[in-house]
Amino acid sequence: MTAQPPGSPQVSLSFGRSHLQVAVPDGAHATIIRKRPLPKLADGAAAIRGAFDAPVGSPPLHELVRGRRSACILICDITRPVPNHLFLRPMIETMIAGGIPREAITVLVATGLHRPNEGDELRELVGDDWVLDTVRVENHFARDDAAHVDLGVTEKRGTPIGIDRRFVEADLRIATGLVEPHFMAGWSGGRKVVAPGVAHHATIRTFHSARFMEDPLAIQCNLVGNPLHEEQLEIVRRIGEIYALNTVLDEDRDLACVTFGEIIASHLAAVDFVTDATHVPAPRRYHTVVTSSAGYPLDKTYYQTVKGMVTPLDILAPGGTLVMVSECSEGFGSPEFREAQERLVALGMEKFLATLTAKSLAEIDEWQTEMQLKPMRLGRVLLYTTGLDAEERRITGVELIDDVSAAIADSIRRSGDPHVAFIPEGPYVVPYCEDQDRPVAA
Structure with a gap:
């Protein structure tokens, strides 16, 4: 984990087969949360x-x-x-x-x-x-x-x-x-x-x-x-x-x-x-957390993207903003997942969850929609993607953005907190707050 002083120019996030360069807004205090270094096997x-x-x-x-x-x-x-x-x-x-x-x-x-x-x-x-x-x-x-x-x-x-x-x-x-x-x-x-x-x-x-x-x-x-x-x-x-x-x-x-x-x-x-190396302590919770879906191949679909929304929740302050970047090069995911997302958008979070709790068998792929409820219950979820059409964007159930840096600046204005956590490798890194008074993903 590294801290960057205000004015540091960019943070590189895993995105597709490459990276997305995100400009850090003026006045923001960026903390980069990574795996601890692992020794490479020479052979x-x-x-x-x-x-x-x-x-x-x-x-x-x-x-x-x-x-x-x-x-x-x-x-x-x-x-x-x-x-x-x-x-x-x-x-x-x-x-x-x-x-x-x-x-x-x-x-x-x-x-x-x-x-x-x-x-x-x-x-x-x-x-x-x-x-x-x-x-x-x-x-x-x-x-x-x-x-x-x-x-x-x-x-x-x-x-x-x-x-x-x-x-x-x-x-x-x-x-x-x-x-x-x-x-x-x-x-x-x-x-x-x-x-x-x-x-x-x-x-x-x-x-x-x-x-x-x-x-x-x-x-x-x-x-x-x-x-x-x-x-x-x-x-x-x-x-x-x-x-x-x-x-x-x-x-x-x-x-x-x-x-x-x-x-x-x-x-x-x-x-x-x-x-x-992977379960990394953080010194505080943040009102702005920026993460990825770990790039290719995990960010090929929106279905897989949900995983990256869940793993950083222990360091997201209640009411905070979670900014997710994911290419979604193959689009949304399965027809069953699409149908579950359509029900989420139509019913809202509480009614959708109520339809799940009495089932002994989940409908195929609706569990990923259920997991998406966890970040949505905790705060705002924003998504930057290049791979979804207009209807797919609608049924994500989250807020779509075109400018990650502007979204970060807006979150800082809303919260009054200039500290921003960046997790370049998304769900491959699980940050946790050393103050464990709140359950993970409650």
Whole structure:
């Protein structure tokens, strides 16, 4: 975290595949909130091989593959900048060398309820044509009932457990992903790549129902008592033997940490590594907070943009102004999300929330609209974007702006507070106020 004196010219915010330069208004006191610096791994390929050879809570990968008849490797979809190009080939080569036929190895894109990744986008996601030419690379489809195995319900909360058959029935199961703050599950990666990543729509819609979404412990950077995390742990234990490769990236998207091993233990090791760098204390709350959706690929849609609106709420003063910048290069998001936003605008916040609280299954993608209520209840939300048409702008439910610097100056005038917090990397950084007298995202 750095403070800039009045008159500092610009702050650079992640935006699309580049950055948006924002002029700091005269008289403003800018505080830049970033991750603490993470050490780059000088040789990412060597670090991955080292993780395979010295895993957390499991035998080395070359031992795990022996005697296996088949394997399924989960990868995150295009919304996560996971460095698949670094680890998929050596992982698959180790499997083949250990005796698993390549035709029995599947790389499964853990789409959750997102759209599939195909064509050039799939090639970009995998990052290695050798992988595409050597093994099957397929998408998960949460709405295909026959493609899932019914594993009953969780004991504590009765969540239905449906998991993609290709993963459940594989002899060797490995999840891969990125460990970063997640605004409901605490942290992404590990168990989350399994559920909701390759879960049936009923499992996902239960996770996103109001009884989970409105729980005060279902927040970023928290695993203790987090109901969503607890359900995910029960689900992976119900499935059985699963391993995971977890990555941590620095602000330049370079590899800073990689862990491999038993899915729960290896995930917690990565969380331990990244927590202090990502969960950043701030000295005060601000009446003006300017943040991003972390740039490409997370800011491709307005749907994903909502995540960046939630993560900084602990440092936003009640009644303050949250300025969000997001390219939204692909537009709004799914038809279901659009319909939920239309209902929000038509009904207003209180009536919209009332329609959610009695449901055991959330409608698809309406949970993101529910999350948007959190910043809207706390203060003003402003959006700078270049990727939405007039109707899409209307149903965002927030105030659209064309000049970020002017919006900051207006917020300063309204509040009389010249201090402005800038979070260039958006939801990849979770600031918190050291004065914890107000719950996060209340």
